[in-house]
Amino acid sequence: MDNQHREIKGYRELNEYEVSLMNEGKTLAEKCREFIEKLEQEDLTDKRSVALGKTNIQQGFMWAIRGIAKPETF
Numbered sequence: 200m201d202n203q204h205r206e207i208k209g210y211r212e213l214n215e216y217e218v219s220l221m222n223e224g225k226t227l228a229e230k231c232r233e234f235i236e237k238l239e240q241e242d243l244t245d246k247r248s249v250a251l252g253k254t255n256i257q258q259g260f261m262w263a264i265r266g267i268a269k270p271e272t273f
Contacts, residue, residue: 209272220267228260 205212213221235256238249 209270211269211271213268217267221264224260224264224267228256231256231260 235249235253238244238252239246
């Protein structure tokens, strides 16, 4: 279905620049994911610290992307 976001309550149409910013953020988040996965495989790392870092990085990207999308719902 094309333009599904139009069917989802609270989402708005994004301009080309906003879409570009979101895609840039998603690409950067994937690079961070790759790094975290590498740390998870290392025997020398503190797994709890890596897990906390992973969670906080995920939250940071979520909030940054939400800051671009500016949904109108709670």
